[in-house]
Amino acid sequence: MTNERDILITEVALRDGSHAINHQFTVDQVLNITKALNDANVPYIEVSHGDGLAGSSLQYGLSRTNELELIEAAVSVADKSKIAVLLLPGIGTLHELKEAAKLGAKMARIATHVTEADVAPQHIAYAKELGMETVGFLMMNHMAPVNKLVEQAKLMESYGADTVYVVDSAGYLLPDQVRERIRALKQSIGVNVGFHGHNNLSLAMANTLAAIEEGATRIDGSARCLGAGAGNTQTEVLIAVCERMGIKTGVDLYKMMDLAEDIVAPILQVPQEITRDSLTLGYAGVYSSFALHAKRAAAKFGVDSRDILIELGKRKVVGGQEDMIVDVAAEIAKEKNKVVLG
Amino acid sequence: MTNERDILITEVALRDGSHAINHQFTVDQVLNITKALNDANVPYIEVSHGDGLAGSSLQYGLSRTNELELIEAAVSVADKSKIAVLLLPGIGTLHELKEAAKLGAKMARIATHVTEADVAPQHIAYAKELGMETVGFLMMNHMAPVNKLVEQAKLMESYGADTVYVVDSAGYLLPDQVRERIRALKQSIGVNVGFHGHNNLSLAMANTLAAIEEGATRIDGSARCLGAGAGNTQTEVLIAVCERMGIKTGVDLYKMMDLAEDIVAPILQVPQEITRDSLTLGYAGVYSSFALHAKRAAAKFGVDSRDILIELGKRKVVGGQEDMIVDVAAEIAKEKNKVVLG
Incomplete structure (x- = not known):
C-alpha cells in the first residue's frame, strides 16, 4: 500500500489528543479507536501521554491508564497500522523506549525544543538499535530562525533520524512561514520531512497543504481535531481535501469520517473550538x-x-x-x- | 477610519449565524452583540434571517423574532458600524428592502445563485434608490466555471452593484480555486470584490487569505464561526491573522475576541465543529x-x-x-x- 501513498499520515488523537481530555484515555477507548484507524488504513498511530512517554506526573497531568497498557492495547488490534510513541528526552528515558518497543511500537518520535536537538542523539540511536523507525520532532518551531532550524535538522539527521518534523506546537506559523521552513529542510537534509500543525489561528489545514506542496511527505492529523490548544489538523477533513486535490493518502475517507464522528467525538469533554485562550496562544506563540x-x-x-x-x-x-x-x-x-x- | 483599513469586514453572525441557532435570535442578543461589534469598530454588521429578508417561513425556518425588530435594535446601538441586510430575490421583496432601509439599514446584499444574477437588477436598482450601498452576492460560486462567474459578475456590476462577492456557500472551494476566481473578477470588473467563506473543509481562513492576496477588499467573517454548515471564517481569528500579516482591518482585536467568547459563544446551542455532515456537504459541494x-x-x-x-x-x-x-x-x-x- 505504501507505494500508493503520496503522504504518510500519523494520527495523533491518542497522543496530542490526550491533552484535550486531560489524559483520561481508557484501554477500551484506545482499542476502539485503534481498530477503526487500522481498518481505515491509517499508516501510523501515535499512542503516548500528551507529553510523551512517562509524561504522566503531577506537573504534566496524571494519566488515567498507564500508557504502556494503552500501547499494548493499540498494538494488539493494529495488524496494518504501525504504533508510534513520542518521547521528550528529560521526561521519558531509554527505559520507557525499550518497554514500548518490547510491546510492539514500531516508531519512536524523539521530540525536542527546536533549538535543542542535541539532547536527542542517544534516544535516536537507541530507538534504531531497537529496530524502530525514528523521527526528530522539532517543537515550537517558530522560535528558531530558518537557518537555526536547518542546523538543528541536520543534527537530527546526523543522529540517524529517518524523518525530521517541523512542529508548530503553538499554532503560530503562517502558511508562507511553513512553506519557507519545509523548503529549507528539503534543500538541506536527505531524509523525510514532516509537518505537525495546530489550529489556533485556523490555519492548520492551510499550513499542512503548504507543507505538502513544498515536499513534506509525513503529515500529522488528529481525528475530530483532538489535540492541545485549538487541536491539530483534522484528519478526516485532511483526507477529504487530499482526495479533492489528487493527493493519495491511502486512507479510507468514509471510515475515517465515521470513526471521528462515532467513536472519537463522543469522548470529547469540550469541543475543539478556537477559544479566546487558544487564539491568544497562537497569536502570541x-x-x-x-x-x-x-x-x-x-x-x-x-x-x-x-x-x-x-x-x-x-x-x-x-x-x-x-x-x-x-x-x-x-x-x-x-x-x-x-x-x-x- | 475607512482609509486606515486595507479590508472592510462584514460580520455575519447575526445573519449566517442565524442558521446555527435555528433563527432564534432575541432582541437582547442582537443589541448586545451589535453594541460590542460597534465598539470593536467592525465596519458592517449583517442582520437578517439566515436566508435573508422574509426568510422566516416553514420552508426556511421560522424566526423567533421578526427580523425587522432585530434590524431596528441593531441600528439603534450602531453609531459607527453600518447595518447590512441580505435579500434573496424570490424570498424577499422590494417591500422588505424598503422597510429595512426605513429602519436605517445602509447596505443591501442581493444574493442569487451564481448563474442567476439576472434576477437581481430591480432589487439592486431599488436599493440604490433607497440610498443603500449594494452588493451582488453570488452564491454556490463553485457551481459556475470561471468564465460564467465573470459574466455574472459583470451583470451585477451593470445593475449598479458597488461590490461583487464570491460566496463559497458550500465551503467547497480550495484556495487555488478562490485565487483564480478573485483574480478573474479583479481583471474584469471595476467595482469592489468580496469573499464569503465557509469552513466545511477547514479552509475558510486559507481561502480568505487567498482572496485578500488577490485583491478582495470586502471580507465576511463570523464571530466564533457562527454560520451555516461548519460556520464561516472566524472573525476574531481573522483579525488576529491580519494583525500578524500587517493587513489593516481597523477592528480592535481584544474587543473582538472578548465579544466572541463572552457574548456569542454562550448563545451557541451546538459548537461549530466540522462534523461528518458538514464535511460531507463541503466535500460534495x-x-x-x-x-x-x-x-x-x-x-x-x-x-x-x-x-x-x-x-x-x-x-x-x-x-x-x-x-x-x-x-x-x-x-x-x-x-x-x-x-x-x-
Whole structure:
C-alpha cells in the first residue's frame, strides 16, 4: 500500500489528543479507536501521554491508564497500522523506549525544543538499535530562525533520524512561514520531512497543504481535531481535501469520517473550538502552560493576560523560564500606570 | 477610519449565524452583540434571517423574532458600524428592502445563485434608490466555471452593484480555486470584490487569505464561526491573522475576541465543529438542505447518503431539483445490487 501513498499520515488523537481530555484515555477507548484507524488504513498511530512517554506526573497531568497498557492495547488490534510513541528526552528515558518497543511500537518520535536537538542523539540511536523507525520532532518551531532550524535538522539527521518534523506546537506559523521552513529542510537534509500543525489561528489545514506542496511527505492529523490548544489538523477533513486535490493518502475517507464522528467525538469533554485562550496562544506563540501563570499574574498586577503572553512570545521565553511571567506582568503594569499618571 | 483599513469586514453572525441557532435570535442578543461589534469598530454588521429578508417561513425556518425588530435594535446601538441586510430575490421583496432601509439599514446584499444574477437588477436598482450601498452576492460560486462567474459578475456590476462577492456557500472551494476566481473578477470588473467563506473543509481562513492576496477588499467573517454548515471564517481569528500579516482591518482585536467568547459563544446551542455532515456537504459541494433528503433516500434504498450527495454535487443539482435525490439514490442502489449480484 505504501507505494500508493503520496503522504504518510500519523494520527495523533491518542497522543496530542490526550491533552484535550486531560489524559483520561481508557484501554477500551484506545482499542476502539485503534481498530477503526487500522481498518481505515491509517499508516501510523501515535499512542503516548500528551507529553510523551512517562509524561504522566503531577506537573504534566496524571494519566488515567498507564500508557504502556494503552500501547499494548493499540498494538494488539493494529495488524496494518504501525504504533508510534513520542518521547521528550528529560521526561521519558531509554527505559520507557525499550518497554514500548518490547510491546510492539514500531516508531519512536524523539521530540525536542527546536533549538535543542542535541539532547536527542542517544534516544535516536537507541530507538534504531531497537529496530524502530525514528523521527526528530522539532517543537515550537517558530522560535528558531530558518537557518537555526536547518542546523538543528541536520543534527537530527546526523543522529540517524529517518524523518525530521517541523512542529508548530503553538499554532503560530503562517502558511508562507511553513512553506519557507519545509523548503529549507528539503534543500538541506536527505531524509523525510514532516509537518505537525495546530489550529489556533485556523490555519492548520492551510499550513499542512503548504507543507505538502513544498515536499513534506509525513503529515500529522488528529481525528475530530483532538489535540492541545485549538487541536491539530483534522484528519478526516485532511483526507477529504487530499482526495479533492489528487493527493493519495491511502486512507479510507468514509471510515475515517465515521470513526471521528462515532467513536472519537463522543469522548470529547469540550469541543475543539478556537477559544479566546487558544487564539491568544497562537497569536502570541507561547507554550500553553504559560496561560494559567499569565492569568494569575494579570490578576495580581491588574493587566491583561494577553499583553503578558504577547510580550513573552516576543522575548521567546521557553519552558523553565516561568519566573519571567511575573517580571513581564510587573513591567506592563508599570508602563500602564505611567500612561495613566502621565 | 475607512482609509486606515486595507479590508472592510462584514460580520455575519447575526445573519449566517442565524442558521446555527435555528433563527432564534432575541432582541437582547442582537443589541448586545451589535453594541460590542460597534465598539470593536467592525465596519458592517449583517442582520437578517439566515436566508435573508422574509426568510422566516416553514420552508426556511421560522424566526423567533421578526427580523425587522432585530434590524431596528441593531441600528439603534450602531453609531459607527453600518447595518447590512441580505435579500434573496424570490424570498424577499422590494417591500422588505424598503422597510429595512426605513429602519436605517445602509447596505443591501442581493444574493442569487451564481448563474442567476439576472434576477437581481430591480432589487439592486431599488436599493440604490433607497440610498443603500449594494452588493451582488453570488452564491454556490463553485457551481459556475470561471468564465460564467465573470459574466455574472459583470451583470451585477451593470445593475449598479458597488461590490461583487464570491460566496463559497458550500465551503467547497480550495484556495487555488478562490485565487483564480478573485483574480478573474479583479481583471474584469471595476467595482469592489468580496469573499464569503465557509469552513466545511477547514479552509475558510486559507481561502480568505487567498482572496485578500488577490485583491478582495470586502471580507465576511463570523464571530466564533457562527454560520451555516461548519460556520464561516472566524472573525476574531481573522483579525488576529491580519494583525500578524500587517493587513489593516481597523477592528480592535481584544474587543473582538472578548465579544466572541463572552457574548456569542454562550448563545451557541451546538459548537461549530466540522462534523461528518458538514464535511460531507463541503466535500460534495451541495446545498445543506439536501442533507436530510439524502439521508431519507439513503435509508429507503439502503445506500450511503454520502454517495448520493457526492453524485448530486457532480451533477450540479440546485435547489428546486430535490426530486433528483430519490432518482440518484435509486440509481446508486441499482449499481450496488449489480455489483453484488455480478
